[in-house]
Amino acid sequence: MRALILAFVLAGCASSARLDSGAVMVEDTLVVDATAWNRFEAPGTKGGEFWTIDGIALDRLRFFVAIAEGEALGEPLGKRPLPAFRASLTPHEIVELYEAFTTEDASAFRLLRLSPARFVGREAFRFEFELTRRLDDLELAGMGYGAVVEGRLYLMVYSAPKLHYFEKHLAAAEWAINSARVQELRSR
Amino acid sequence: MRRRIFLQGCGCLALERFIRPEASTDEGGLWAYMDREEERLKRSSFLIRDPALNAYVSRIACRLAGEHCADLRVYLLRTPWFNATMAPNGMMQVWSGLLLRMTSEAQLAAVIGHEIGHYLARHGLERLRDAKSRSALSQVLGVALNAAGAWAVSPVAQLGMVAGAFAYGREHEREADDIGLQLMARAGYAPREAARVWGELLEERKAGEADGWSLFATHPPAEEREHNLAAAAAGLKGEELGVDAYRRALAPHRSGFLQDEIRRRRFRETRVLLERLQAAAPRDGELRFYRGEACRLEGDFAAALVHYRAAQVLDAPPSELHRSMALALRQLGRGAEASAAFRRYLELAPAANDVELVRTYL
Numbered sequence: 034m035r036a037l038i039l040a041f042v043l044a045g046c047a048s049s050a051r052l053d054s055g056a057v058m059v060e061d062t063l064v065v066d067a068t069a070w071n072r073f074e075a076p077g078t079k080g081g082e083f084w085t086i087d088g089i090a091l092d093r094l095r096f097f098v099a100i101a102e103g104e105a106l107g108e109p110l111g112k113r114p115l116p117a118f119r120a121s122l123t124p125h126e127i128v129e130l131y132e133a134f135t136t137e138d139a140s141a142f143r144l145l146r147l148s149p150a151r152f153v154g155r156e157a158f159r160f161e162f163e164l165t166r167r168l169d170d171l172e173l174a175g176m177g178y179g180a181v182v183e184g185r186l187y188l189m190v191y192s193a194p195k196l197h198y199f200e201k202h203l204a205a206a207e208w209a210i211n212s213a214r215v216q217e218l219r220s221r
Numbered sequence: 222m223r224r225r226i227f228l229q230g231c232g233c234l235a236l237e238r239f240i241r242p243e244a245s246t247d248e249g250g251l252w253a254y255m256d257r258e259e260e261r262l263k264r265s266s267f268l269i270r271d272p273a274l275n276a277y278v279s280r281i282a283c284r285l286a287g288e289h290c291a292d293l294r295v296y297l298l299r300t301p302w303f304n305a306t307m308a309p310n311g312m313m314q315v316w317s318g319l320l321l322r323m324t325s326e327a328q329l330a331a332v333i334g335h336e337i338g339h340y341l342a343r344h345g346l347e348r349l350r351d352a353k354s355r356s357a358l359s360q361v362l363g364v365a366l367n368a369a370g371a372w373a374v375s376p377v378a379q380l381g382m383v384a385g386a387f388a389y390g391r392e393h394e395r396e397a398d399d400i401g402l403q404l405m406a407r408a409g410y411a412p413r414e415a416a417r418v419w420g421e422l423l424e425e426r427k428a429g430e431a432d433g434w435s436l437f438a439t440h441p442p443a444e445e446r447e448h449n450l451a452a453a454a455a456g457l458k459g460e461e462l463g464v465d466a467y468r469r470a471l472a473p474h475r476s477g478f479l480q481d482e483i484r485r486r487r488f489r490e491t492r493v494l495l496e497r498l499q500a501a502a503p504r505d506g507e508l509r510f511y512r513g514e515a516c517r518l519e520g521d522f523a524a525a526l527v528h529y530r531a532a533q534v535l536d537a538p539p540s541e542l543h544r545s546m547a548l549a550l551r552q553l554g555r556g557a558e559a560s561a562a563f564r565r566y567l568e569l570a571p572a573a574n575d576v577e578l579v580r581t582y583l
Contacts, residue, residue, distance in 0.1 A: 113486070124578060125548060131516065136484050141299065147575040158578060170266045
């Protein structure tokens with residue numbers, strides 16, 4: 034499905050809906066201030082919500098919400114399964130999960146920094162990275178925050194072309210991330 | 222009918238350089254297409270631009286190609302699979318996965334010689350002239366270069382598609398093997414190294430899964446190639462291996478290539494590869510560390526620990542060794558030892574990009 038999303042985007046048939054400014058709910062669990070962002074919708078996507086300002090082929094703010102023990106970050110591209118989240122993972126190992134997810138298509142990932150930070154109102158972690166996307170040779174810069182809350186993983190990752198776009202929307206990304214809070218989970 | 226022009230040692234290897242064909246011919250069209258591809262390649266973010274490594278590989282190609290040297294351009298790509306391709310316009314690609322797997326200059330020469338063999342015998346053009354091939358070729362090229370989605374469906378298949386556009390049948394492969402051996406011998410390299418390349422690749426493939434090996438679908442089976450190459454080499458002279466020269470040339474890049482290899486997440490194949498490389502360099506601490514990573518990332522923390530502990534007393538293991546050891550110990554519930562290992566990491570790498578976070582683990 035991830036492949037199709039990108040294919041749709043590059044073919045120009047994605048629909049992008051402007052969010053009402055103010056708080057929105059992502060996947061029933063994460064409350065985030067959506068000022069300035071547009072929500073990307075692709076038919077039949079399972080999880081993995083995207084927000085964007087200049088368009089999904091450029092900047093993306095991506096959500097991974099309430100990932101449970103034993104669950105991967107998304108659908109694998111091929112037959113091989115992606116590594117699964119476990120609540121016992123350190124931030125280092127969670128970033129390794131993200132790296133595996135984002136390099137499944139042979140893109141090249143470089144972790145630049147990994148540090149403690151506050152996210153969803155608690156002690157968590159922040160990481161900075163670069164990604165050279167295999168699909169179109171694009172050099173991306175990225176920044177993400179992650180936290181484990183009641184045994185579930187929450188990640189918000191912002192990425193955009195290193196040249197110009199990353200800096201352009203970084204403040205908006207930090208704003209949205211800083212506003213994020215976890216609501217109580219409904220029964221699953 | 223099998224062509225034998227190169228096998229008779231008739232001096233046909235001193236063929237004149239090819240003249241660029243008329244643009245209106247089918248060959249001319251193919252050249253123009255490949256020229257455009259080459260322009261794209263030159264701008265690729267995955268191109269390895271290091272002048273020293275490029276000079277080293279180009280020198281080998283030049284040595285093998287003789288008077289055709291001036292018509293060849295070698296491009297090194299940061300792609301962690303075993304592959305090398307040669308386009309009819311003289312553009313050669315060598316992937317970093319292949320560079321990582323070679324253990325001597327002679328082995329690299331075997332692969333490059335094979336590719337030059339395709340070029341000298343004009344196999345690309347022969348394929349193009351076969352009408353059935355031509356339509357398949359243009360289809361494949363069209364799909365390969367325009368389909369954004371194909372990458373995600375099967376990364377390795379996509380990586381192989383452009384290579385596959387110049388994938389040749391068995392006869393062409395055999396012929397390229399033969400020419401490659403002759404070029405090696407003429408340049409003074411030990412031709413027996415060619416068979417070793419295939420033998421070693423076979424070992425790796427046996428360990429792994431089928432899906433990564435579509436690149437070899439049109440070649441004769443690896444066993445057959447290994448056997449034929451070994452037999453043919455027996456009759457040829459040439460002794461140079463260049464083990465040390467190769468190791469020196471690869472050294473500045475090897476860590477990066479090892480990381481790329483691990484990230485393929487084909488852990489069984491990686492372990493076979495790393496064991497083979499370690500057999501030639503038993504004291505290499507970095508290789509032992511990555512053998513540990515190939516276990517830890519698959520969830521086998523006990524096996525990982527064995528490698529990390531061994532790497533500690535070998536030469537120059539990276540400082541990440543202690544961090545990885547700590548992560549493995551922690552997963553095994555050995556918290557106090559994990560903290561000690563994290564501390565050791567902080568001692569060895571006080572300016573690392575994650576020290577603040579590691580301190581919170583203590």
